[in-house]
Amino acid sequence: MDRTSQTITVEGLTRRFGDFTAVDHVDFTVPQGQMTGFVGGNGAGKTTTMRMIMGVLTISEGRVLWGDRPITAADQRTIGYMPEERGLYPKQKVADQLIYLGQLRGLSARRSRESVMTLLERLGLGERTDDTVESLSLGNQQRVQIAAALMIEPAALILDEPFSGLDPDAVDSMADLLREHTARGVPVLFSSHQLDLVDRLCDQLVILAKGTVRATGTPTQLRGGAPRRHKLVAVRDAGWVRDLSGVTTLDVDGPTAVLDLTGDSEAERQRVLGEVLAEGLRRGGVTELTPIVPPLSEVYREVTA
Structure with missing residues (x-):
């Protein structure tokens, strides 16, 4: 067969x-x-x-x-x-x-x-x-x-x-x-x-x-392509992220911030991430800058609602 x-x-x-x-x-x-x-x-x-x-x-x-x-x-x-x-x-x-x-x-x-x-x-x-x-x-x-x-x-x-x-x-x-x-x-x-x-x-x-x-x-x-949201953990207070261009600050809690990158292209968003990291180093250091990947369950709920 x-x-x-x-x-x-x-x-x-x-x-x-x-x-x-x-x-x-x-x-x-x-x-x-x-x-x-x-x-x-x-x-x-x-x-x-x-x-x-x-x-x-x-x-x-x-x-x-x-x-x-x-x-x-x-x-x-x-x-x-x-x-x-x-x-x-x-x-x-x-x-x-x-x-x-x-x-x-x-x-x-x-x-x-x-x-x-x-x-x-x-x-x-x-x-x-x-x-x-x-x-x-x-x-x-x-x-x-x-x-x-x-x-x-x-x-x-x-x-x-x-x-x-x-x-x-x-x-x-x-x-x-x-x-x-x-x-x-x-x-x-x-x-x-x-x-x-x-x-x-x-x-x-x-x-x-x-x-x-x-x-x-x-x-x-x-999930909409590469993650746009990122978690930033700075050594000191992260309130300075509110003044950065290309970023929408969704939340700041002391040294921790949640950022949404507003660039239209992946290259632009990578450039902004570089600037965030550079500014963080000037402000005393950054211990974490990681993408926030939405769970598939969240995507599922959105498309089946």
């Missing part, structure tokens, strides 16, 4: 349930070799969108492209998919059912076993292969579900809340596995409510609210 990675493009994707429009003309791209975070509150339309990409739900309007052509069922079979509802058999042994699922997805028995055992070892479950799924903790059940999505050497990955319930070590292991796939050119789309994790891992974000795309871009782009 051909598992050549391709860009996934969603154009005008819409899903209606009777009179209710759950997803309304959604457009975005999941590029090859990049991790795309799909962010939105409960009911935003993330799961419905993923199901349409995978052919689980019928598309009311719009289309999904695999490269430069409409996606086919054969293409969808090459995608590692982790659905919202976990599809594991609780009373079956972990390795046995994963090997069986791998064969259903087109792997030989030998290749399926090799892939399953390698992934379970990587995910910290090498000693639990003969345990039943129901005997595992919820976090470990999640790891088994992740293995089910990854074991077919996927051409793309569509993962619905893959980090839910994982401890920090498991999150790191999962992140390393996903980076290995993107390094081979695999496009990855995953949803998550953990904005700090999305910020750390993703090359780009798609923010969804009430079934529509509210913002797309890299974390830096969504």
Whole structure:
């Protein structure tokens, strides 16, 4: 089976349930070799969108492209998919059912076993292969579900809340596995409510609210580019910053000040920062001059309000 990675493009994707429009003309791209975070509150339309990409739900309007052509069922079979509802058999042994699922997805028995055992070892479950799924903790059940999505050497990955319930070590292991796939050119789309994790891992974000795309871009782009606000900590009182040109002083508290650079270009703002630092040294010294990076949660609240 051909598992050549391709860009996934969603154009005008819409899903209606009777009179209710759950997803309304959604457009975005999941590029090859990049991790795309799909962010939105409960009911935003993330799961419905993923199901349409995978052919689980019928598309009311719009289309999904695999490269430069409409996606086919054969293409969808090459995608590692982790659905919202976990599809594991609780009373079956972990390795046995994963090997069986791998064969259903087109792997030989030998290749399926090799892939399953390698992934379970990587995910910290090498000693639990003969345990039943129901005997595992919820976090470990999640790891088994992740293995089910990854074991077919996927051409793309569509993962619905893959980090839910994982401890920090498991999150790191999962992140390393996903980076290995993107390094081979695999496009990855995953949803998550953990904005700090999305910020750390993703090359780009798609923010969804009430079934529509509210913002797309890299974390830096969504924050408005390079930080304009900076924190200054001087050795002495920092009240002198109020007299500087190219700076709006937002707050001064003794030696600490919060500055907003007013220049239109990055070069201009760097020049102003140099002048701030030079003036601070003349006024007795500066111990800190650092950018204030707004958290992704702040950006999210602004674009979904």
